[in-house]
Amino acid sequence: MRTGMFALALGLLALRFLPALPQVGWLLVLPVVVLMMLPFRTYPLAFFLLGLGWACLSAQWALDDRLVPQLDGQTRWVEGRVTGLTQQSAGVVRFELSDSRSRKDKLPKLMRLVWHGGPPVHSGERWRLAVTLKRPSGLLNFHGVDREAWLLAQRVGATGSVKDGQRLAPARYAWRDSVRQKLLAVDAQGREAGLAALVLGDGSGLAPEDWRILQDTGTVHLLVISGQHIGLLSGLVYGLVAGLARYGGWPRRLPWLPWACGLAFAAALAYGLLAGFEVPVQRACVMVGLVLLWRLRFRHLGTWWPLLLALNAVLILEPLASLQPGFWLSFAAVAVLVLAFGGRLGPWRVWQAWTRAQWLIAIGLFPLFLALGLPVSLSAPLANLFAVPWVSVVVLPLALLGTMLLAVPVLGNSLLWLAGGALNGLFQALAFLAGQLPAWIPAEVPNWLWLVSLIGAVLLLMPAGLPFRLLGWPMLMLAVFAPREDIPDGQVEVVQLDVGQGLAIILRTRHHTLLYDAGPRFGDFDLGARVVLPSLRKAGIAQLDLMLLSHADADHAGGAASVARGLPVKRVVGGETEGGALFLEPQPCISGEQWQWDGVQFQLWQWSDARSGNQKSCVLQVQANGERLLLTGDIDRETERALLATPLAVSTDWLQVPHHGSRSSSSWPLLQRLAPRAVLLSRGHGNGFGHPHPQVLERYQQMGSAIYDSAEQGAVRFRLGAADTPVTARSQRRFWRTPATERYQNHVPAT
Incomplete structure (x- = not known):
């Protein structure tokens, strides 16, 4: 069996x-x-x-259940009920609409919507909305979060932007939203949002800085309702009944063990209901229930049996749970503890068990973090050593008890004030630790090296008497100090990242790295921090020799400050030296400046008569073994005419499409002179500017240029100077990824 x-x-x-x-x-x-x-x-x-x-x-x-392609980008009137907790910040409302209906079209059962400048929206309300619908999509890079997989795991069939709407019916059965409003209204010493996250699983109110601190210290699991919180509550209830039975306080006519297990499971379900009973909470409740059942009837089967049953139960209830990193991390953490604590000849003392558990989890999960492409917290073992008991014994009981007693304002508010103070003190300690040891993003390692590190981690989890156990350390360290792939002299690796409606291109020679533009930033939405910086680190890049910002628009220079904070930058050059989204002070772009790195030639150009920011874009030409790449920023037709009178206006193999394919760029004279074999188009899916314009696409197709569109194919990578075949992120097939459109017949002609 x-x-x-x-x-x-x-x-x-x-x-x-x-x-x-x-x-x-x-x-x-x-x-x-x-x-x-x-x-x-x-x-x-x-x-x-x-x-x-x-x-x-x-x-x-x-x-x-996904939105049909015919409705992608279309605006429809939709009726439905708001489900879950809404997110409202900076004039933007984000929420989920279930049971959605339209008069003529079949719509997905669940949609995630955003309403800029919209009125307050609350859970349980029914709305009639004018929505511009989109198929589930997201940025797709070689490393990082796959939003399409996340949306599918949530069974979200469409996303959309609300243009107008009217409330049809008030909220019904929205008691979770009512509890959240009460929690946010109390005085919790500035940590009201943290308590809402801890009690209700609603992390929307946490500031980006708070999330960064939690990630850097490996304590994200403490502020989202996880198996730890549900297990703690059920454990407290079980311990209370066991304690009463031991000291004569439990009725003798009631068998204490079945009642302890039943009440503990009821407490887990109640907490799960408070948290919205989403997939991670369901997983935790299933695991707690099976552990209690094992404790009640099946202890003779061993400790691995309930873990295997829980794994199967979770996946049978929701097979798509395996698409989420949290699923793998939670089960792997439990498996590590079972492996580490099982089969020991003698028990560890309490303090030994607690301290060793943290280090063993860090070692056991390290290969999994590598495989999932997640940041590794170097301070996690130390942070969890004091953070877990502090939240478990102090913050969480005070927060839950205070929430239960909100009907008695004096008691409830006082307990929540204490819980907020305890949580604030924890954040201060974690912030100090994060400042000393921020999260580390390891470089990509080959599959065979990852397998060696996995074997090394398993060896280190074995009992101390196992022969050759210490060989696990060098095997594990091989992944930490993985050899970096060498780029031959005379070649440059080019990676156009998928940053939506913006631009970021990494150019890497044998010993040097250049970043052309740093991705967009709009408010807290900073793709320099979310995409560009992690991609640089995953490529094993320790510093930038040059950050070249074409101009100061937010979609090109917005992420520059985050990149500069995360990596040393020797030199910053910009087409504009002030204004716009610049958070740095770049040196001016000097036309005619040339240099050579590892046999690769670089040359800058800027139109001296430029008037607007787009016209001031700093253009970069790269030559490697006879192949040419031209990066143009957002230049327009006037600038293109000026470019035609320069030495850069020669036959070019690769061209970055000017201004994301705007109608005001990519003029026929420029294309005929450059005759690009292939072009790089960076833009956002369904962007409001209509990029790329159909006429521009038609020009490139008439030229016979292969088109690599970030919105359709994700990031693209190739070797300039090696007659290399480009690789796109979407070419790595996964069943949940929408295939790239067939309008691009991408075959790069031979040089």
């Missing part, structure tokens, strides 16, 4: 790695095949196929 359960788990988990889902017909035939295999000794294979079939069928249902 255990073998069958293990095979079932493998089948359910296999969904995460499928490039495409099988045809629905095969999924319908699969149950018959499984039934035919069960009487034979191939039952593990039958369980594997059963798990895989159910996971694929559930994923197909989610894909079928």
